Amino acid sequence: MTLGITLLILFSAxxxxxxxxxxxxxxxxxxxxxxxxxxxxxIFTPYSIFKLFTSTISPEAVIFIFLSFIxxxxxxxxxxxxxxxxxxxxxxxxxxxxxVFLIPIYGIFILSxxxxxxxxxxxxxxxxxxxxxxxxxxxxxxxINGFKKLLNSGVIxxxxxxxxxxxxxxxxxxxxxxxxxxxxxxxTDTSSLLLFFYxxxxxxxxxxxxxxxxxxxxxxxxxxxxxxxxxxxxxxxxFLSYAGTFxxxxxxxxxxxxxxxxxxxxxxxxxxxxxxxxxxxxxxxxF
Numbered sequence: 001m002t003l004g005i006t007l008l009i010l011f012s013a014x015x016x017x018x019x020x021x022x023x024x025x026x027x028x029x030x031x032x033x034x035x036x037x038x039x040x041x042x043i044f045t046p047y048s049i050f051k052l053f054t055s056t057i058s059p060e061a062v063i064f065i066f067l068s069f070i071x072x073x074x075x076x077x078x079x080x081x082x083x084x085x086x087x088x089x090x091x092x093x094x095x096x097x098x099x100v101f102l103i104p105i106y107g108i109f110i111l112s113x114x115x116x117x118x119x120x121x122x123x124x125x126x127x128x129x130x131x132x133x134x135x136x137x138x139x140x141x142x143x144i145n146g147f148k149k150l151l152n153s154g155v156i157x158x159x160x161x162x163x164x165x166x167x168x169x170x171x172x173x174x175x176x177x178x179x180x181x182x183x184x185x186x187x188t189d190t191s192s193l194l195l196f197f198y199x200x201x202x203x204x205x206x207x208x209x210x211x212x213x214x215x216x217x218x219x220x221x222x223x224x225x226x227x228x229x230x231x232x233x234x235x236x237x238x239f240l241s242y243a244g245t246f247x248x249x250x251x252x253x254x255x256x257x258x259x260x261x262x263x264x265x266x267x268x269x270x271x272x273x274x275x276x277x278x279x280x281x282x283x284x285x286x287f
Contacts (some may be wrong), residue, residue, distance in 0.1 A: 122282070
């Protein structure tokens with residue numbers, strides 16, 4: 001990757017980790033996620049409508065935008081179940097880890113990307129590092145009871161989320177060269193808008209939450225939206241295998257911010273995981 005793209009993805013990872021810390025701090029993470037995505041959708045609507053009528057969207061991009069929209073719909077649904085029932089520190093690394101494992105496979109075998117051995121090693125280091133930064137205990141794999149506990153902890157749902165992330169990343173890459181990145185995210189985030197009104201109908205308090213917390217939703221909403229738009233732009237300039245895995249360096253930023261703002265411990269296992277992620281990111285960016 002070029003230095004410019006590397007710095008852009010680093011910035012994307014940084015702002016992504018910032019809004020994720022706010023997500024962890026919220027009392028209802030799923031409600032917070034849907035509301036910041038809806039807030040960003042509203043903020044970027046004027047620009048997106050302008051680009052819709054003044055820019056060209058390739059026919060191929062239209063197909064993959066629609067696919068990404070559908071996949072994002074399931075992503076938000078699965079994420080909602082995970083956030084409401086299971087521990088985030090377990091589900092998140094499994095989901096992101098699986099996506100990092102699958103993305104280079106898609107890149108090589110579906111997109112015919114040719115990546116270096118060092119970059120491939122970097123992808124593996126990031127994958128393993130993400131797993132280490134989570135709360136996945138070795139005990140889960142050393143006994144039948146431990147494995148049953150793992151299954152009951154949301155691992156199947158986490159794997160489903162990881163698969164969904166990898167699939168929308170593949171669709172995003174295919175669409176990235178034929179549409180404005182901000183317009184693309186605006187289209188895909190429409191899925192969160194639909195869920196916003198669906199849950200409002202069920203729970204009766206999404207609109208009141210949105211209106212009373214609108215100012216607090218603006219910054220994380222913009223960060224959520226722009227971190228994604230930057231990655232879409234990066235996809236149009238480099239391999240999915242590189243950009244899709246390198247962006248996970250945000251896990252490092254997230255761990256640091258969680259230590260500073262949430263008081264989470266920096267265990268030896270988490271520290272080793274962070275070293276692996278940084279090493280993997282360096283291999284991808286340099287080689």
